[in-house]
Amino acid sequence: MASARALRIDFGLAIHGGVGTLTPAALTPELEAEYRAALERSLRAGFGALRSGGSALDATVEAVGVMEDSPLFNAGRGSNFDERGVITMDASIMDGSTGAAGAVAHVATVRSPVRLARLVMDQSPHVLLVGEGAEHFARVHGVKEEDAAYFYTDRRWDALQVAKAEAGARPNVLGDSDGDESVEASPSEAPDPTSRSGTVGAVALDGAGRLAAATSTGGMANKTWGRVGDSPIIGAGTFASHRCAVSCTGWGEHFITNAVAHDVHARMEHADEGLAAAVRGIVFERLHRKVPGSGGLVALDADGNVELSFNTRGMYRGWIGEDGSPNVAIYAE
């Protein structure tokens, strides 16, 4: 369980690449270096959007898009397989300055679900499109699609086999997180514990004071056909307003029933809490008390305060401020 030290930026962004039982012993030095490099690329892409006059919304799309395109993270390329051995993905985005949002769930062909979520926000009167209807919408709008081979990685396929073997031994009750202490695998069994779970996300604040949040995921390994977690649910995995922007990662079902992303906003709006208190109240008190090791989130407020908080052993994460220098971390500090 860890919270970053107090951070403040004038403009910039914060990202996450999923939570899990991440300890220095759980990652090889090579894999750790790859993750750090990918997180830095994501931060630089988001910052590049801001520096070239893009909005907070643009920054979240660029940052999340880099992690979707990387096979390291469970989103876009490199997503988890469901119980059928099929990849289905979910994403959402929200513009805090307008209150507009877009989301897609259970899409299998779209290279960048977060870009499709933005298209739903910009080009349809709706917030959420699911399944083949969402893919039809993508084709009508000329969105880049890929075949199943593009999304495939040996690592996630192996994770499915492990998850299936374990599901035979006990009911599969894990969501996006494998932070439940009782099922932590030893490093020798699972060199990267997040290979079975994970979500990516970004929150951004631009020079005009606008906030935005975006989240994307392939869901949990061996998930039930049709299962959708919190990532495409506005108010659960993603929320943005004039007060704050929040993107979550963790055991999706608990993030839905606790409306985690909206609760950060609600604590600030209705209880006049600051960002740090609001995040602490939901991540460390409410969620952790109910479900230890259930996940984490990144959040920004309109004053540029940054929170990267998780009740698991680690979270792939990073932030970048107006100096353009990326900061990344994986383990609890």
Next chain:
Amino acid sequence: MASARALRIDFGLAIHGGVGTLTPAALTPELEAEYRAALERSLRAGFGALRSGGSALDATVEAVGVMEDSPLFNAGRGSNFDERGVITMDASIMDGSTGAAGAVAHVATVRSPVRLARLVMDQSPHVLLVGEGAEHFARVHGVKEEDAAYFYTDRRWDALQVAKAEAGARPNVLGDSDGDESVEASPSEAPDPTSRSGTVGAVALDGAGRLAAATSTGGMANKTWGRVGDSPIIGAGTFASHRCAVSCTGWGEHFITNAVAHDVHARMEHADEGLAAAVRGIVFERLHRKVPGSGGLVALDADGNVELSFNTRGMYRGWIGEDGSPNVAIYAE
């Protein structure tokens, strides 16, 4: 715009059957009588569950199930058609006493989506299943399915043709509600303005003090293939806790981006507001200011206070307390 007078019950339930530009001139006396009778049947079914020892959760399922089975309401039998002429339905349920929830979205074959949502809650580790995966889950658990003819009604088919004709003249930006004053049809054009929209829902309080909420819908007429509104979204269309139970109906996209159902809870929890103030704050102030005529909700708190509130011209609604006598209403009072 109307709010019921202050009501309090020891145990019982409140229901809604959708909002719209409902005025006495908009319904024939025969149709109005049919609606009133169906609302009473729904209330008696829910009350019967409570009286026979059932939980608040049981009561919401029975009450919503009656409205799903009635061709009058836009849920289950009699649901709206999407742009393809296909019926797809959404539902959700939440148990305030445990915080557990279940939901299904974009299902086409299930007779009672609210019963399937409860099954997801009770028999799966997940909260939300969508599309064919949800239907597969239903078949595995022996849930009653129907063919397309069962769900078909001439009335909704005609509503689709009207919606398609209007969509040719202007962008289709309406959600579950047709409460936007600028597009109100005259009675001669649309004998029942809610034939194009609507959602059904129930909230209940049992003798043990438990709260529950459930919501079910066929979505808007002529909706985009794959569009999902607020009804299956925990925190948007449905929420229940130890404090309150809320079921919403209205322009779904705005209920999602404002996390309406969770916001009622959040105002009570974080701002220490009573139920009436919390409901007023979101329905009449926040929502109505942003989107006039956007919808309404029914809500109960742990003390048995009842709210049936809407910022449209009417809402099919009712409540029943410990005396077992149903009370129903349609128009603003």
